[in-house]
Amino acid sequence: MVVALGLEGSANKLGIGIIQDGIVLSNPRKTYVTPRGQGFLPRDTAAHHQTVILEVLKEALNAAKICPKDIDIICYTKGPGMGAPLLLVAQVARxxxxxxxxxxxxVNHCIAHIEMGRLITGAKNPVILYVSGGNTQIIAYSGQRYRIFGETLDIAVGNCLDRFARMLKLxxxxxxxQNIEIFAKxxxxxxxxxxxxxxxxxxVSFSGILSHLENAINKYGVEKGKENSVENIKPSSPFINYQNEIYTAADLCYSLQETxxxxxVEITERAMAHYKTENGHDTSYEEVLVVGGVGCNLRLQEMLNFMAxxxxxxxxxxxxxxxxxNGAMIAYTGSLMHSSGISTLIEESYITQKYRTDDVLVTWR
Structure with a gap:
């Protein structure tokens, strides 16, 4: 019965989770939130994590009702992610x-999302749509690797949504x-x-879509009164007047999401049409799993479900x-790696900001 403690802090969320044989004992998390219209910088994010990490560690141990002596392995996010936060969390784990x-x-952050998704949902061998602030990939398992069918050619879909939200000063x-999702609904x-x-x-490519929206707002933007200033934007606020049609903030959020x-969904379906070998026969993929922060979006889940x-x-x-x-996904994936004999020497406990999903030899499957 292996008890694993996992530390995650590759972006603006600091999470510590404890897993025992696939059962989540605790999974607290704290998020670094910046003022509206601003993103989060690596240095400031690392400073936030440094401030809260011991508090979150105590919370995780207390919620799990265990002591340090009960823990068998320490797992941390090796990458990918933002350099300064990754370094801070690796230092604490060390x-x-x-x-x-x-x-x-x-632990590879991307694979941790996949393995946690498989654990929670019971999906066996799905095509994986991995969508987050830093990553957008279509993935499937083959030959002890998580193979990448397709990915973004520029920015991640979560980054696209976040940057558009900053344009609107959400x-x-x-x-x-999440606020874009609320406006779209x-x-x-x-x-x-x-x-x-x-x-x-x-x-796929998202940067051109973002530039198109920015240009449209600059060119066709509606002059706003005090009640509709960008600092207090409402879903029904007029935003652009294009060819005598008024589009509100909610319309733009809806349009971006749908597009x-x-x-x-299109490239995910195309990946599902590929063939895999199962019991000696070739068959197309019959499962799709969405993971990553953007995977929480209910509209995306609805569209994937309809396609499936x-x-x-x-x-x-x-x-x-x-x-x-979250920390639990790091703990769980670390426990899988531990079960197949993998460990990390202290002198090799570095971080890798660009740690590709398909760089990892999956020895536990």
């Missing part, structure tokens, strides 16, 4: 490993993407503002406890 005399395991609490199926649709084979999610039903397949997703960055 210190705990030495003080408590526990084995250390460096609050960063609880997250920019406010007027139901609102008015669609036509946006570029950029799918290139199995890959980028349709792009993602059309293919007589099953769609899986988790809620915000596990799709958003």
């Amino acid at each position: 210190t705990l490993s030495l003080i408590w005399n526990k084995p250390l395991i460096g 609050p960063n609490d609880p997250s920019p993407g 406010t007027l139901g199926f609102g008015k669609y503002y036509s946006l570029p649709y950029v799918v290139k084979g199995m890959d 980028v999610f349709a792009m993602l 039903q059309e293919r007589n397949a099953r769609s899986y997703a988790t809620d915000e406890r596990f799709c958003i960055d």
